[in-house]
Amino acid sequence: MDIQSQEESLEHKEMLPPPITHFQSREELIEHVSSFARSQGYIITIRRSKEEKKLVLKCDRGGVYQDTRKAITNQGKKKTCSRLTNCLFRIDGRRKSCGSWILMIKNLNHNHKALIDISGHPSSRRLSKEEVLRIKEMTTAGIQPHQMLTSLRRSNLQILAISRDVYNCTAKICKDILAGRTPIQALLDELADGGFYYSGEYDEGHLTHLFFAHPKSIALSRSYSNVFVMDCTYKTNKYKMPLLDVVGKEKTEDYVWALKMFHDMLDNVSKPIVIVTDRELALMRAIHVVFPRAMNLLCVWHIEKNILSKCKRHFQDGDIWDRFYSSWSTLIESPTEMAYHKAWQDFQDEFKDKVIALNYISSNWLPFKECFIKAWTEKYLHFGNRATSRVEGAHSMLKIYLQLSTGDFYLVKTKICLAIENQFEEIKTKLSAEKIKVPSDLRISFFDELINHVSIFALRELFKQYKLASSNPNLPTCKNHFTATMGLPCTHKMRSLLDEGKVLHLGDIHSQWRIDDRTFSDIGVVKNNKEKMKMILDDFQEEYTKWPSSQQEVALNQLSHLIGTSLPMLREPSIQNPRGRPPTSKNKNSMSSTTREPSEFEIVGARKCSTCNGIGHNRRTCPQNDMTRMRTP
Incomplete structure (x- = not known):
């Protein structure tokens, strides 16, 4: 039919x-x-x-149908x-x-x-009880609603639900999880009950600063505490508050507060030797205050890209620019202070007509030469970390979990925890596998004591030095750079051991590379979160009494399930509208994506209009075309 x-x-x-x-x-x-x-x-x-x-x-x-709206006229009523x-x-x-x-x-x-x-x-x-349970499990796992619907349809071809039904179901699940609490209250409850290390600051009841560390992140941080890479990322929440990611507000005092929380989280187990950042002056000053003994290295990759964006515009000849950029890279790689001074003098002499570019380098970067020139950085144990690429990768991974930048702190925290827990299990599994795997090319007697006790990455770095020691009879003078920066024996040390008929011992390897005795089960993660929550809210109570009388009328929230007392309700930060077109604009670009804003060097490299050299349009849509039409009689 x-x-x-x-x-x-x-x-x-x-x-x-x-x-x-x-x-x-x-x-x-x-x-x-x-x-x-x-x-x-x-x-x-x-x-x-x-x-x-x-x-x-x-x-x-x-x-x-009964219209329950109170509008007097039909004008302005929503069509139903x-x-x-x-x-x-x-x-x-x-x-x-x-x-x-x-x-x-x-x-x-x-x-x-x-x-x-x-x-x-x-x-x-209507979804069945089994389907609602599956949606709840998938929501907890961070799966997106449209993917949930696809999964449900694959298991039940007769299901009639659409994406809106799944969205409504997930909204109800989230509402049930909150159980009448605000997202901030639910967040603090879960931080207290979940073993997190956390703290916060507020202004007239609104949360302004929040620091929290997952127990598994604390375990990793205390186990690998020599080098940390820090950077801020944006577009992660609807309040437009930056997320300082430590693999690890733009004011020094804000960074100082965050770093103090990080310092306390590490406890007295160990403190970082090296911290790698961008040239964020406020963060650099904060590091000097909180970690005065740590060396702050600057990301070499970001420096080179900033040179590209600021200096390339002053070069018309591509060959001259290539020589300029190559000479700058050579300057960064200067092995000694004497070599650096000579390279800088030669650099100035060769490009003396490029005054603007030289002034930019000398005023913006050379005052921090000790933070990125090899002649100085190779004195510190940074384990090969001279760029923030690791934390940039962490940002990218995190934003895959976040999907949207319009979530509240509770949602953001939940997605961050999913990312951390998955990453933690991958790290544990990889370490466990390296304890039983032996790379075929590393099965040499010289490494017998290290196999399954030292990470494969460290073994491969050692193997490079071993090949040089066993094949090159005329080694240059040892500058001790490799051992000083990597914590591993260099070529000269291996040559000496080979000549004496000895092998490498575990005592020659820095603890950073040891995997045989590394565990993350229990290293003193903070367990008195109830008392910590009480202390934070007691401080809040004292601040609350200073508010104007009109603001003291804010409704108090009972947190008796946490600490058994009635305390003021913490309110969320003000939601910030995105820059550019207003949110109600029909032609506005999507501002809810977590995709980062392009850096300046990426904008410089973007395609330009062939008519006006502008960015963001082409010759066909160039605004000058409209101006020309208006002037034409």
């Missing part, structure tokens, strides 16, 4: 009531009636119910639709004294045609 004949058949079809029969339970009655009604082209819903006595069922199109036609169809179910249920037909009349497709009725798209 084709679709047209099927429609004609249903148009004249008499929508029969379900047969009168007995049922063992209320649920069985509802299931039978609903299934039969769908086969007849109509939907049944519950009108009233007394679970142990009576059940009143009606047609889904029964009743009359209704499926209700005051259908009188009604069935009753009654429970008999023996415990069974029986149907009773009250009204057989429908005032509408039979349905061809029942998916338009919300009740037909």
Whole structure:
């Protein structure tokens, strides 16, 4: 039967009531009636119910739409639709004294045609308990709603739910999780109960600073505490507050506060030797205050890209620019201070006509030469970390989990925890695998004591030095750079051991590279979070008394399940609108994505309009075309 004949058949079809029969339970009655009604082209819903006595069922199109809005005129009212036609169809179910249920037909009349497709009725798209449970599990795992729907459809081809139904279900799940609490309250509750190290600051009740560290992040940080890479990332939350990511506000005091929290989190186990950052002056000053003994290295990759964006514009000849850029890279790689001074003098002499570029380098970068020139950085144990690429990769991974930049702190924290937990398990698994795997090219007697005790990365670095020691009879003078920066024996040390017929020992390897005795089970993670929460809120209570009387009328929230006392309610930061077009603009670009804003060097490298050399349009859409048309008579 084709679709047209099927429609004609249903148009004249008499929508029969379900047969009168007995049922063992209320649920069985509802299931039978609903299934039969769908086969007849109509939907049944519950009108009233007394679970142990009576059940009143009606047609889904029964009743009359009632506008409950208070607008006086129709002007400005939102346009609405209704499926209700005051259908009188009604069935009753009654429970008999023996415990069974029986149907009773009250009204057989429908005032509408039979349905061809029942998916338009919300009740037909209702998710089962099993499907709701699956959605809850997938929500906890951070799976997106459209992917949830795909998964549900693959397991049940008859499901009629659409994406809006899944979104509504996830919203209800999140509401149930909050249990009447604000996202900030729920966040603090979970931080307290989950073993997190955390702290916060506030201004007139609004949260302004938040620091939290996952227990597994604390374990990793204390186990690998020699070098940390720090950087800020944006577009992670609807408050437009930056996230300082430590693999690890733009004011020094804000960075000082965050770093002090990080300092306290590390406890007295160990403190960092090297911290790698961008040229963020506020962060650099904060590091000097909180970690005065740590060496702050600058990211070489960002320095080179900034040179590209600021200096290339002053070179018309590509060959000259290539020589300039190559000479700058050579300057960064200067092995000694004397070599650096000579390289800088030669650099100035060769490009003395490029005054602007030289002034930019000398004023912006050379004052920090000790932070990125090899002649100085190779004196510190940085384990090869001279760029912030690791933390940039962490940002990218994190934003894959976040998906959108419009979430509140509770949602952001939940997604961050998912990322951390997955990453932690991968690290543990990789370390476990390296304890039993032996790379075939490293099966040499010189490394016998190190195999399965030292990371494969460190073994490969050692193997490079070993090949030089065993193949090159004329080694240059040892500058001790490799051992000083990597914590591993250099070529000269290996040559000496080979000449004496000895092998490498575990005592020659820095603890950073040891995997044999490294565990993350229990290293003193903070466990008195209840007391810490009480202390934070006590400080908040003292601040609260200083507010104007009008602001003291803010509703107090009972946190008795946490600390057993009534304390002021912490409010979320103000939601910040994105820059550019207003959020209500129809032609605005999407500002909810977590994709980062392009750096200046990326904008410089972007394609330009061939008419005006502008960025963001091409010759066809150039604004000058409109100006030309307006001037043309």
